[in-house]
Amino acid sequence: MPATEQLVVDRVAVTVPLNAPDGVDIDGMIGVFHGWIQRGAVPGTLIDVADYRHVHHGPVVMLVAHELDYAIDLADGDLGLRVTRKRTAGPADLRAAVGWCAAHALRAITAFADEQPPNGSLSARTDELRVRVLDRRAVPSTAAGAERALAELGESADELFGASGGSVTADWAPPAPVTVRIRAEDPLSPGDLLAAADSASAGLSSD
Amino acid sequence: MSGVSWREALDEEMEPMLAEEIDVFEGQVELRKQGKVDERVFAETRLRRGVYGQRYDNGQRHDGVASRELRFPAGDLTKGPETFWDAPGMQRIKIPYGGVTPDQLEVLAECAEEYSDDILHITTRQDVQLHFIHIEDTPDMMRRLASVGITTREACGNGVRNVTGCPIAGVCRTEVFDVTAYADALFRFLLGHPDCQDFGRKFKPAFSGCAGEPCGLVMMHDFGAIAEIRDVDGVPTHGFQIYVGGGLGTTPHQAKQLYEWVPASELLPVAQAVGRVFGREGEKKNRNRARIKFLVAKLGIEEFRRLIDEERAILPYDPRWTSYLPNVGDFDEEPARDAAPLVAPENAPEGFGAWLDSNVYRQRQDGYVAATIALPLGDLTADQARALAEVSRRYVGGAIRTTVEQNIILRWVSEGDLPELYRELAEIGLAEPGAGTIFDITSCPGTDTCKLGISSSRGLAGELRRRVAASSFSSDTAVEGLKIKVSGCFNSCGQHHVSDIGFFGNTRKIDGYTVPHFQVVLGGRWRENAGSYGMAVGAVPSKRVPEVVEAITSRFAAERQSDETFQDFTTRLGKKELGALIEPFKSIPTHDEDPTPYTDWGDAREFTKDDMGIGECAGEVVSSTTLELSSAESLSFDAQIAFDDGDLVRADERAYRAMLSAAEALVRAETILPPEDPDAVVKEFKERFYDTERFFDRFAKGKFARPLFERHEQGPGRLDADSIRILLEETALFIDACYAFEIRETGAQSAAV
Incomplete structure (x- = not known):
């Protein structure tokens, strides 16, 4: 399913689901993210922490940066770490941007290891990525838009999970932004997935 | 649609005037990036489009250990004094009387997730605010809002802010009459009104359908109207008690009654007269004393009333004062579904009873209720907003209002639909009970x-x-x-x-x-x-x-x-x-x-106070002439872009509009002009500034004004590249001469006061 040309987007969000074997301390996430700003623990021009714990299935707690946002995400009701690429940060090609977001999310998740329990035991689930294409100019919330995104992200699935192991499904209804789940037949280790995401991010950004 | 800009995609969807205003603003953004607009002028320009500063935009943030510098990619470029270009900001979006349609709610949701942080925030003045927005995203966001009839104009800055009103107007059991049409008329009339461009501070109007309930909060507003029907020559006539000079802030003032009653036909001219007196007599230098409440307190309500009477008497007639009155009934809403009684369900959803007790208001129309969605801290996600739009279409035909208590009200709910409505709201996390109670903070x-x-x-x-x-x-x-x-x-x-x-x-x-x-x-x-x-x-x-x-x-x-x-x-x-x-x-x-x-x-x-910054609530006090000249400059910039794109027809038209706009800026400083009348602009400009030689400088005399006269009298000339290039140069020189004239006339060293 090769795409004909690069699909350039402004904003795209990728959520990496989290394993939380000891549960999660949502209130404690505010301190975690403030600590990340103090220590420069994750990439980006880190600006502030936004507290949306009161909102149903929302971004919960966000670490806002100039180039991207990190958020504890409950948008789908499942716990995850979402990274949103903003404006012109990183690669603009959709596939590369997805790789870029996934790589930032996976790196941020490794930073939880330095935190107190239970948040210190949070880890990445590598069987799925949820992609929201938040740029209706490039990918309108239509069947055609979803088809185009699926074609592109089908290749992302191959890049990220290996030629035989990735699949994509659209999980969306208009007028919501086109949302695609990239699933792995055989989950990789977080390290291997990070390497694949880095590769996907760099592979097209230099085109 | 990759490759198609929002400007192109929405060209047919926007009102031409809104589209042009946004084009002009986008031009000013570009000019500021090039350092061609003073930062104070740009700050007031963006504030008047609702583009507000946000914490840490001075590039400093205390991280709990020490104050750190935030290094943004655009470096020292600013969008206002001590306000860095790349720093995220807030967009305030006007929602007059809180009325919002499902289509508008969906576009607001799109803007929240594409430019902001996924959250829509309802304010205490029925606006919507989006946070963490980049200044360069704002023109496209405004276009998308304009495509569904929403403007951000004058949402901040020293102008007329959102017109608030009872969210249950039209369905309320205690109101005298529905104020919606009148609030809408005042909003449209004062938006961008020339008499409201030279305020020293903001000006907040409010409407209430009765005196007893709090919905309109008239007594804490700069200008307030409370509905009252009086008998005039045997005819029951809609009208208003008019209040002025209320306000909270550090020194709260209760509004004073300006008029015991005026008929609805006098509402807009009275508001215009108040605007003119406030613009002329209000404090400009000390912004802490610049709200109209201080002027009313200083003069006393009797003297203030005398000034308004005097001003009202000399106002030139404007047909808009009453042209809306025959159409007041257009604002009547029709229910989407037939009224049906509430039948207590055998298996009532959990929490339904508590929600019914606190969140549901029985309308004056039998069989219908208004249901309040109690938003925690006024927030909802883009997904929730989209889902709510769909729910509202099905149950109430889109009758939605935001409230000053940071909630949303669905009007015209058939009582029989309540259990199912509750179930659907609960699914999207919008069925919290406790609206209007101690829980609803x-x-x-x-x-x-x-x-x-x-x-x-x-x-x-x-x-x-x-x-x-x-x-x-x-x-x-x-x-x-x-x-x-x-x-x-x-x-x-x-x-x-x-x-x-x-x-x-x-x-x-x-x-x-x-x-x-x-x-x-x-x-x-x-x-x-x-x-x-x-x-x-x-x-x-x-x-x-x-x-x-x-x-x-x-x-x-x-x-x-x-x-x-x-x-x-x-x-x-x-x-x-x-x-x-x-x-x-x-x-x-x-x-x-x-x-x-x-x-x-x-x-x-x-905790530290180190992160506090300079507020932009009041905006920069920049003369309306300077702001309009800045807009003219933006039109000139637009003409240059059209020329570079080879669109000579548009380049010619934009250049002419730029000169006209600059001339109008100077004329408006001295007299009132009819709207959209180029002949009047040129005539007034010529008589006041050219024929009197006031516009002349020592060396060029009046030559910079001649291209305006020629283009106006002769229409488009030869549309070849050389002619248009010359016109563009002449346009830029004319605008420069207008700036120079303003400085000479005001004696100011800087355009900003």
Whole structure:
């Protein structure tokens, strides 16, 4: 399913689901993210922490940066770490941007290891990525838009999970932004997935 | 549609005037990037488009250990004094009288997720605010909003802000009549009105359908109208009691009655006269004294009324004053579904009864109710907003209003639909009970995003909300009906003065540390259109505020006399006794013993005031002439782009519009012009400035004005590249000459006052 040309987007969000074997301390996430700003623990021009714990299935707690946002995400009701690429940060090609977001999310998740329990035991689930294409100019919330995104992200699935192991499904209804789940037949280790995401991010950004 | 800009995609969807305004603003953004617009002028320009600064936009942030520099990619480029270009900002979006359609709600949701942080925030003036937005995203966002009839114009800055109104107007059981059409007419009439461009500060209008209820909060507004029908020559006539000079802030003022009653036909001219007097007589230099409340207090209401009478008498007739009146009925709403009685379901959804008790208001129309969606801290996600739009289409045909209590109301719900509506709202997390109760706490943005915030109002409101939900406070029914409102500072955006229990942020020094506090304000009156203000009884550390609420509510529940209101209760106890009541909660452990009170709610950092910045509430006081000349410059820039794109027809048209706009800016400073009348602009300009040689400079004399006269008289000339290039150069020179003229005339060294 090769795409004909690069699909350039402004904003795209990728959520990496989290394993939380000891549960999660949502209130404690505010301190975690403030600590990340103090220590420069994750990439980006880190600006502030936004507290949306009161909102149903929302971004919960966000670490806002100039180039991207990190958020504890409950948008789908499942716990995850979402990274949103903003404006012109990183690669603009959709596939590369997805790789870029996934790589930032996976790196941020490794930073939880330095935190107190239970948040210190949070880890990445590598069987799925949820992609929201938040740029209706490039990918309108239509069947055609979803088809185009699926074609592109089908290749992302191959890049990220290996030629035989990735699949994509659209999980969306208009007028919501086109949302695609990239699933792995055989989950990789977080390290291997990070390497694949880095590769996907760099592979097209230099085109 | 990759490759197609929003400007191209939405060209046919926007009103031409809105589209042009946004093009002009986009041009000004580009000019500022090139350093061709003064930062103060640009600041006021963006504020008048609702583009506001946000905390940390001065590039400094205290991370709890030390103040750190935020290094943005655009470096030293600014979008206003001490406001970095790349720093995220807030977009305020006007929602007149809170009326919003499902289509608009969907576009707001798109903007929230594509440009902001996924959250729509409803304000205490029925606006929507989006945060963490880049300045360069704002023109496209405005286009998308304009495509569904929303403007951000004058949402901030020294102009006429959103017109607020009762969210249940038209369905209310106690209203005199539905004020919606009149609020809409005032909004449209004053938007961009030339008589409202030279205010020293903002100007907030409000409408109420009756005097007794609080929905319109008229008594705390700059300009307020309360519906009243009077008999005129035997004919029942719609009209209004008119109030002026109310306001909260550090020194709250109750509005004064300007007119006991005026017929609806006089509403707009009276508002225009008030605008003209405020623009002319209001304070300009000291912005702390520049709201109209200070002018009314200084002059006295009698003298102020005399000035308004005088001004009204000389206003040139404007057909818009009354042209809307025959169409007032257009605002009547039709229910989407037939009325049906509520049949108590056998298996009522969990929580339905509590929600029914607190969130549902029986309309005056039999069989219909208005259902309040109690938004926590005024927030909802883009997904929720989209789902709500769809729910509202099906159940109420899109009859949605935002409220000053930061909620959303669905009107025209058939009673029989309530159980199913509740189920659907619960699925999207929008069926919280407790609307209008002690659970439904109002808060300004505070230190979360506001540059002026001192203490975390949202953090405190969130914590109090959790404790109410956990039944930490008295469950006495009188306590349940109390209102709590929180402001992050003395500027009162959380409207703490008019709540039963109010708080505003301040600080105290304890143990050598700056500690976040809240001043406790008790006994404000929400009813009677915010009929009286509360009394400050002392400040307590932020982390002890929940104990204060518990103490006050317990005392009220235990000691109130029969049906004594909270206002009467606080008046009876008096300031001394109330001060004693909160006294035990003023102390905290030393920092060594427990550092927790030295942080604020929802913020792990040790507290500091270092992050406070310069507020933009008042905007820069920049003359309307300078702002209009800046717009002309943007049109000239647009002409240059069209020329570069090879579109010579557009380049010619834009250049002409730019010259016309610059000339109009100078003329408007001296006289009133009819709208959209180029002949009048050129005639007035020529007679006032050219024929009198006032426009002439020592060397060029009047030559820079001639291209305007020629282009106006002769129409488009030869549309070849050389001719247009010359026209573009002449346009730029004419605008420069207009700037020079303004400086000569005002004697100012800088365009900004």
